Amino acid sequence: MIKVALDAMGGDYAPSVCIEGAVSAVKKNPNIHVVLCGPEAEVKASLEKLGYTGNQISVVDAPDLVAMDEHPVMVVKKKQHSGLVTCVALQKKGLVDASVSAGNSGAMMASCLMILGKTCDEFSRPPIGVALPTKDRRIVLVDGGANVDERASTLVDFAIAGSAFAEAYLGIENPKVGLLNMGEEEHKGPAVLQEAYQLLKSAPVNFMGNIEGRDLIAGKADVVATSGYTGNVVLKLLEGFFEMHQEMFGTIDTPAGKRFSEMWDYRATGGALLLGLNGIGIIAHGRSDALAIEKAVEVAAKYAEADVANKVNARLAAIKSEEAPKA
Amino acid sequence: MIKVALDAMGGDYAPSVCIEGAVSAVKKNPNIHVVLCGPEAEVKASLEKLGYTGNQISVVDAPDLVAMDEHPVMVVKKKQHSGLVTCVALQKKGLVDASVSAGNSGAMMASCLMILGKTCDEFSRPPIGVALPTKDRRIVLVDGGANVDERASTLVDFAIAGSAFAEAYLGIENPKVGLLNMGEEEHKGPAVLQEAYQLLKSAPVNFMGNIEGRDLIAGKADVVATSGYTGNVVLKLLEGFFEMHQEMFGTIDTPAGKRFSEMWDYRATGGALLLGLNGIGIIAHGRSDALAIEKAVEVAAKYAEADVANKVNARLAAIKSEEAPKA
Structure with missing residues (x-):
């Protein structure tokens, strides 16, 4: 089972499209488990409304909200209980395999960089x-x-x-x-x-x-x-x-x-991958609809399954160490 | 009659498509006269081959050739007898209303700038x-x-x-x-x-x-x-x-x-206009075919007829003189 953490409050049409997208993704992919990060009561109510009762979705409470124009570093520092930061922090703890947000992309980038870390300093x-x-x-x-x-x-x-x-x-x-x-x-x-x-x-x-x-x-x-x-x-x-x-x-x-x-x-592209990090951080489009979120979750699972981050990192590390003597 | 000077040797498929395009343009537009600038014998032979015998096209001998990667300023200085520089020089002398080249765009830009001149120094x-x-x-x-x-x-x-x-x-x-x-x-x-x-x-x-x-x-x-x-x-x-x-x-x-x-x-766009010059210099696409050249000639005539350069320049001059006291 691939575990994907999804920022339930990310994007222009959150949370409804995020929850809908997550439900579609798990229904179509028996090997995907989605961890929805957002205000628990709200997220659970949405899940119930959609009639989802399966065990491929769980909810982690993350009540803080992140605006699209908030300063990225401030979000990581002050909004630790937001869906965005929580879904990255869960990956750092090894509880999920990938993290997806359609929210403030600068903040997602900063969270991944500061929480997951870069694969090599030279990069x-x-x-x-x-x-x-x-x-x-x-x-x-x-x-x-x-x-x-x-x-x-x-x-x-x-x-x-x-x-x-x-x-x-x-x-x-x-x-x-x-x-x-x-x-x-x-x-x-x-x-x-x-x-x-x-x-x-x-x-x-x-x-x-x-x-x-x-x-x-x-x-x-x-x-x-x-x-x-x-x-x-x-x-x-x-x-x-x-x-x-x-x-x-x-x-x-x-x-x-x-x-x-x-x-x-x-x-169909389903979100883009941040390269050179110790983990899988996916930035989905701010105006994602439910289908876009579904695809982003699927792509995140594919990246995790194909071990893309580690493969990219191994290659980067090898290249950077070859380069080093020249410097 | 609007007079358009065309660099007969400009572009990836010159001279054939330039001459073909010029012939189509004048056949469709009785108010356009095209002055083809290029090696006279070659251009005239092409015109004959196309069977054009009308009086809406004339040829000005310009034997120098300009390569796509030649240094723009050098072209203006050393290749005065090229089709590109000649078609701009004719405009400076008041003999044509607009100049078109699908050749080295940096050189066309430099020719227009150095020969026609900028409309105001501040621009x-x-x-x-x-x-x-x-x-x-x-x-x-x-x-x-x-x-x-x-x-x-x-x-x-x-x-x-x-x-x-x-x-x-x-x-x-x-x-x-x-x-x-x-x-x-x-x-x-x-x-x-x-x-x-x-x-x-x-x-x-x-x-x-x-x-x-x-x-x-x-x-x-x-x-x-x-x-x-x-x-x-x-x-x-x-x-x-x-x-x-x-x-x-x-x-x-x-x-x-x-x-x-x-x-x-x-x-269909037919070439783009250099803005802020004392005249009409049109840069056509390097890979223009005959239709693209025809359209570029037509657009050049339209710009001339609508007095676009003077109108743009009048506006620029007015704005720049308003701005001046603030500086």
Whole structure:
């Protein structure tokens, strides 16, 4: 049984969609147990309303509430009895295998960093790894929005972490890494990207050079490394384009149409993994509905089952120790 | 008669598609005259091959060739007899109304800047204004990729220039300006965006705050201000997504489907305008085909006819002179 802790109060439509999503997830997956963290009475009342009486869901009381704009570090320090912090703390104690929140993503990031800890000190800033759809398969986009104002060396860390994630989760051997830029030539783009390009040439990744937006969609890279800001813009733009498409045409009734609508629906991605932590912290979309939460719980269980965090960490540690003598 | 100078040697598929595009443009538009700038013998031979014998196209000999990776400023200095530089120089002399190149975009930018000149000294770095499709109408994205590593004050200039362009070309009064960011709150995103947010609050534009990718697609802003790097990533990503869609589904046979395919085809945009120059410099897509060139010529003529450059410049000058006493 895989145990997934879920912040019952996280996201724009919490708690109802969280509880609904948890119920769907356990009904469809007999190997998943969800620990709902939130105000006990409220959560239990919702469960009862949904008529759930099984033993694959339990509730841990966490009465504190976290607002979307609260300062991340303050949340970890002052809101220890929130659903968000509690679901991470349970993992630290070894009581659950993964933690999911659709709430304040900065606070989730800070909780994971401060409570679970980084896998190695050299790995500067844990990024969000996203299994992004492209034309015919998923690739890894990193960072999906955990960081801002990265140095060139941090972008190299993103490339390394993304490669490890692509290997461990998507099973891609020696993944090709592209640096998202506004041209293919190495002197193109902002200074920090030009510097990162030079560092990546001798980094322990399979660097293919700069990649542009068109080739990202065409799936020409296995891993796309970019700043948290740009990565987040990319994610939300694709989400918006897909939603416009669905609104205009619905799901097109052909095999390709069904596959397209399934693959590009942000809910199918089910939340993104923080890379380089001692554990599994999943950031789900703030506007998750019940289906998105269900998928996030399923993805969390998949990550836990495939031991993704440990595999990524082993790879990071190996690379970082190889790099050390050069420094 | 509107006179448009076209760099016959610009772009990945020059010269053939340039000459083909010019012929289509003049056949469809009796009010457009195209001046093809390129190696005379070669260009004339192509025209003959296409059987064009009308008097809406003339050829100006410009034998120098410009590579895609040549240094922009060097091109202006050393390649004065290239198609690219010639088509801008003709405008400076008052012989044509607009100049179009699908070639080295940095060189086109430098030519326009050095030969046509900036409209006011205070306007730091001319950006590319793109009439970007969204769900149901075009809005302005600025900068589409002319600049990198902008300061916060330059992003404010982009917002001003984009507003002026939206008014002059799209006829939007008092356009709402959004700053492309990874969250709506003003403390979100890279430091330069946080600083730009504060400056925009008191800038002479109708600032609506940060905007995310989803809302950009939904058309919630009239003008989206962003760095040249991010703007370029946005453009190419949308292009890639649209192309994938066309490859999968073709043009969907409904009114909405036809409208979608027409509007989102990058060729329909027909090239982007450099803002804040004393003239009309159009940067067309490097991989333009004949249709894209035809549209770029048509758009150039539209800009000239609507006197867009002068209107944008008048607005910029007025705003910059109002701003001056505060400095």
